[in-house]
Amino acid sequence: MKKIISVMVVAVIVLAGCSSGPQPIQLGKDSCDFCKMSIADKNFGAEIITDKGKVYKFDDTHCLVEFRKTKIDSNKIKEVYLVNFGDPHNFIKASEALLLKSEDLHSPMGGNVAAFDNQDYFNATQQKVHGDKITLQDLYSME
16 A cells, blocks of 8 residues: 555656646746846746756746757757736747837846737837837847
8 A cells, every 4th residue: 555655646746747838937936047046027037848848947038048049959849938028927938929129128137028918018018118029030049
């Protein structure tokens, strides 16, 4: 009986470690997998999920882009998620996000790119910060 319980506990732990979607970012507790700084701004986080379910967390699109260029094989990336600027407790698939770049956004590492899932909120924010709409390809080719 103890052996069965032990096997079940191990199975639960293994399954819990495999994520198919983004994991909530714990502000002040999670660290950026690129710059190693504590993630502290709820509006600018991002995550990469590999094809094996490993989740990498970032405090800024700048760190995500640099990590993607230098630390991971792009072919092993299953999905990229960005924190929704208009609803920071939720993620948007990067491929579906409206991206706004503006120096007035003041993101943690100077990427200064915000992601939106709502055109109206994107437009209102764009007028406030006088930013430019960019594509995901623009983001990945920055720097």
